[in-house]
Amino acid sequence: MPQQVFIFLVLFAAFSTFNLGLYYLIRAIRRKTNTLLSIAIILSAICFFGYALELSLYFFHYPHLQWINAPLLYVLGPLFFLHVKRRHHWRNAFHFIPAMAMAIYLLPFYIKTGSEKIIYLERAFESSMEKGTSVLFYLYLLHIGLYMFFGYSAIKKQSQSYGNYNSNERARSLILSLKGLYGVFAVISILSFLLCLFLDLTNNYFSGYIFYTFSWVVLFVVLLQFYLYYQGNEALLNKAIKKPPSKFNQQADHSALISRMEALMEEKKLYRNAELKIMEVAHEVGVNLHTLSAAINQYYGHNFFDYINKLRVEELKTTLLDTSKNHLTLLAIARESGFQSNSSFYRVFKKHTGLTPKEYIKSQREENIFSKNILSSNSREG
Numbered sequence: 001m002p003q004q005v006f007i008f009l010v011l012f013a014a015f016s017t018f019n020l021g022l023y024y025l026i027r028a029i030r031r032k033t034n035t036l037l038s039i040a041i042i043l044s045a046i047c048f049f050g051y052a053l054e055l056s057l058y059f060f061h062y063p064h065l066q067w068i069n070a071p072l073l074y075v076l077g078p079l080f081f082l083h084v085k086r087r088h089h090w091r092n093a094f095h096f097i098p099a100m101a102m103a104i105y106l107l108p109f110y111i112k113t114g115s116e117k118i119i120y121l122e123r124a125f126e127s128s129m130e131k132g133t134s135v136l137f138y139l140y141l142l143h144i145g146l147y148m149f150f151g152y153s154a155i156k157k158q159s160q161s162y163g164n165y166n167s168n169e170r171a172r173s174l175i176l177s178l179k180g181l182y183g184v185f186a187v188i189s190i191l192s193f194l195l196c197l198f199l200d201l202t203n204n205y206f207s208g209y210i211f212y213t214f215s216w217v218v219l220f221v222v223l224l225q226f227y228l229y230y231q232g233n234e235a236l237l238n239k240a241i242k243k244p245p246s247k248f249n250q251q252a253d254h255s256a257l258i259s260r261m262e263a264l265m266e267e268k269k270l271y272r273n274a275e276l277k278i279m280e281v282a283h284e285v286g287v288n289l290h291t292l293s294a295a296i297n298q299y300y301g302h303n304f305f306d307y308i309n310k311l312r313v314e315e316l317k318t319t320l321l322d323t324s325k326n327h328l329t330l331l332a333i334a335r336e337s338g339f340q341s342n343s344s345f346y347r348v349f350k351k352h353t354g355l356t357p358k359e360y361i362k363s364q365r366e367e368n369i370f371s372k373n374i375l376s377s378n379s380r381e382g
Contacts, residue, residue, distance in 0.1 A: 010052040018045035040079035043072045063117035070106055073140045074099035077147030080182070084154050098143060102136075138193060145189030152182040172305065173344060254295040261285050261292070271311040272338045278304045312337040313352040320361055330357050 021041030028035045050069030053062070078095035082088065109120060159175045264284055270276055281304075282289040296304050315337045319325060325333055334345040334357075349357050 007052055007055050010048055010055060014045050014048035014052060017041055017048060021045060034083055036079050036083040040076050040083070043075055043079070047072055047076070060118060063114045063121065066117060066121060067106055067109065070136070071099045071103040074102050074143055077144040080144075080185070081147045081151045081154070084151050084158070084178070084182075095147075138196070141189050141193040141196070145186050145193065148182050148186035148189060152179055152186055155179040155182060254299050257285065257287060257292065257295045258299045261295075265311060269315075271308045271315075272336065274335070274338050274340045276308060276338070308338070309348045310352055312339060313349055316349065316357070317353070317360070320357060321364055 021038050021044070025035055025038035025042065028038050047069040050065070050067070050072075053065055058065075075096060078092075078099075082092055082095065085092075109117065112120065155175060156179055159172065159179060261281065264281070265271060268284075270281060270284070273280075278289050278293055282292045285292060293304055296302075296307050300307055316334065319333055319337065320330075331339075331342050331345065334342075339345040339348070346356060349355075349360070353360055355363065
């Protein structure tokens, strides 16, 4: 594939990613939500542009633009991680020490004149052709891979906590998708490190060049998917959970608390609210949400999220067989019980019954027909 095509791909990634990041940055500022991810995407665009400059050898014309993106490479990882970190502290500034170290390391190059930079770059690229991938590139891959793993771990921890306090299936799915994207990012970085190491050891520089270029394009695609999954939920992971005042004896037997909650669910059908949070149930019962969460976990052996979904499924097992609702779609019936989408409805229903909704309806109808035949046969014999 011609080098011009490679350059076009990287430039396309640069301009598209910059526009995407700028759009969501403006939106995040207006909504007063977290802007770190938008900033990371804009900085990624600058890194794409810097690499396109290197590929096209335009540094002969604009030598002062060369390697301006190098310190930014060490900013991306911390920004991705801090975006999903629940708490922010001044000590988070330490995450940017590698970027500052890189800027200081390159300072002698930055202060050179244009002609001096061109001579230096010519020697540097000749050296890279002989020696292979730069050690700094290896460090970058390990750096961003490590931070994406930190982000993956943070989201994993928060998704587990989310299930203890919320019943929104769609929001939970979005968090899990976000966790998956961080995991993919981490794996891509580590695989890039290993592949570049292999290519260097085999002195296959051109293959390394191809992989390096397409790794940036893959990065661009992942960034697009990142926001497609995440848009509209910027504050989801960082939303604080407020504690309601406790009116219940927290040392009391959990069975009394559970009985009170079950009576409330039976009376008000709170589980039909797709956005139901444990905070709302705790207020109704009159206890602290953490006390209620602990009681549910201990008494049922699963979290609030699973408890609410089980109630929804139990109701659906009845309503799905109600002939008066035959004119409704399965999704419409599911929404009446608190589900928001077909995918979550099918997944949760099969988890609790071992059958899909259609399989359950079919099995119950066959069972009813069999029971009627037995009764009819018995009445004739009698």
